[in-house]
Amino acid sequence: MRLLPSITAGLCFGKGIDSFTCPDLEIEEICSAECRVVYVDCRNDCIDQSCDAKCSSEYTLCLNNCPCSINCPDGCTGCDYYLCENSTPSTATSTTTKNSPVHVQVIGDTFGYPRTSYIFGLEGFKENRCIETPPRGAGGHYYMDYAAVAVLKGEVMVFGGKSDFRKIASLNECSFEELPQRLQRGFQTETGSLVAFNEQNVLLCFADDTNNNMCEKYDAESETSSLSVSNSRYPHRTACLGHIDGSPVAVAGFGYSTFDRKKVEQLTNDAWLALPSHPKDVSAHSCLNLENGLLTIGGWLDVLVDQVKYSKEIYLLRKNSWTLVGTLQKASGGHSTIMVSSGEIINVSGVNSPFNIEKLKWDGDHVTSTEVLFENNFFIYRPVLYESYRNACSATCE
Structure with missing residues (x-):
C-alpha cells in the first residue's frame, strides 16, 4: 500500500503521514496484491457483517505490514515480509500484527x-x-x-x-x-x-x-x-x-x-x-x-x-x-x-x-x-x- 501525498487543506483533525518514494516498489506491489487476493477470498465466504468486518480488519493489517507502509516505513529494511531479504524486525513504528487487539x-x-x-x-x-x-x-x-x-x-x-x-x-x-x-x-x-x-x-x-x-x-x-x-x-x-x-x-x-x-x-x-x-x-x-x-x-x-x-x-x-x-x-x-x-x-x-x-x-x-x-x-x-x-x-x- 503506497503512501499517497495528501491533497487536503484547511481545518483538520491532524496531519497525516508524509509521502515518500518507496525503495522497494515492486515488492510492495506484490505484497499489496497478495493482501487483496486474500481479502477477496475472505469476503466471498462471508454471509454477515461480523465476517465482513473481520475480513476488512485483516486486510488493513496485511497492507500495513507491506514494505513502505505503516509497519515497514523504510521499505524492506527491517521488514519481515517474506520477499524482503535479510530483514530484521523493525522498531521504528507500530508493532501491530494480525493478533493485535481491536x-x-x-x-x-x-x-x-x-x-x-x-x-x-x-x-x-x-x-x-x-x-x-x-x-x-x-x-x-x-x-x-x-x-x-x-x-x-x-x-x-x-x-x-x-x-x-x-x-x-x-x-x-x-x-x-x-x-x-x-x-x-x-x-x-x-x-x-x-x-x-x-x-x-x-x-x-x-x-x-x-x-x-x-x-x-x-x-x-x-x-x-x-x-x-x-x-x-x-x-x-x-x-x-x-x-x-x-x-x-x-x-x-x-x-x-x-x-x-x-x-x-x-x-x-x-x-x-x-x-x-x-x-x-x-x-x-x-x-x-x-x-x-x-x-x-x-x-x-x-x-x-x-x-x-x-x-x-x-x-x-x-x-x-x-x-x-x-x-x-x-x-x-x-x-x-x-x-x-x-x-x-x-x-x-x-x-x-x-x-x-x-x-x-x-x-x-x-x-x-x-x-x-x-x-x-x-x-x-x-x-x-x-x-x-x-x-x-x-x-x-x-
Whole structure:
C-alpha cells in the first residue's frame, strides 16, 4: 500500500503521514496484491457483517505490514515480509500484527460542538488521533458533519454531509481525500440513512426534502451512482437501514402519520415489500446486520406524540418476527453502532447524556452482557465509527 501525498487543506483533525518514494516498489506491489487476493477470498465466504468486518480488519493489517507502509516505513529494511531479504524486525513504528487487539476510530464533527477524533480499545485504552479533512464547506459546517461512512472494498468512504451534500471521499492513511465522483442527489444523516451491502454497494435513502422516499445506489466497483432504485412506500425519516440476506431493509422512522412510524420494508427485486412492523414508534435508532437477522438499538420514542423519550431496548428481526433480545445500560438516540471483528457490538452514544460508549457481548441470539467503557464529554450526532488499529495515525496535531 503506497503512501499517497495528501491533497487536503484547511481545518483538520491532524496531519497525516508524509509521502515518500518507496525503495522497494515492486515488492510492495506484490505484497499489496497478495493482501487483496486474500481479502477477496475472505469476503466471498462471508454471509454477515461480523465476517465482513473481520475480513476488512485483516486486510488493513496485511497492507500495513507491506514494505513502505505503516509497519515497514523504510521499505524492506527491517521488514519481515517474506520477499524482503535479510530483514530484521523493525522498531521504528507500530508493532501491530494480525493478533493485535481491536480498536475503533471515532470522529465527531457536529456543527456548534467541539470537533473530536480519537481511537479506543475494548480494554480501556483511549487516545486522540489526528485525521485530516478538507476545510469547512457550506454554511461553515465541518467536513464530516452529518456525513455517513461505509467500508467498501476494504476502504473507508464518506458520503454527503452538510459541508457538501453530494461529496464522495475516501480515507487515505490519515486524511480524507475527495473523489471526482459525485452523488446525484444530496445526502445527510440528519434525516437520511445509509447501508453497505454486497461489499461494493451502498444505498443512501430518505434525505431528500422534495422526495423523502427516494434512494440512490453507489457502486464502488464502477464508481457510479444510480437513481433507478424504486421509492419506498413510507418516508422513514431519521430511521435506519440494514440488510437481510443482502437485501436492504428500512426500519421505522418519522412518517406522515402515527400509522407510518413503525413500518418496515425490504427492497427485493427493485420493489419495497412490507415486513412485520417494529414494536415501537422509534427513530434516530441504529441498525446492525447479522447472520439471518437484523438488530435495532435504542432510538427516540413517540417523537410526534410527546416530548422525546430515549430507548435502551435492542430488538432482533429474524424469521419475520421481532424479539426483544437485550438492553443498553443507558438509553441512547442519534448514536452509531458497529460490530467489530472480535464479535462485540460497540455503541457510541449520540445526543442524550450520559454520552456512553458501551461494549455488548452477543451470542448470536441475545445480548449477554454490557459494559460502559467510558463517556464522551459532549453531544455527537451520528458519530463516525470504523475499525482501525492503535497506531494508525499520530496522537498529536502539528
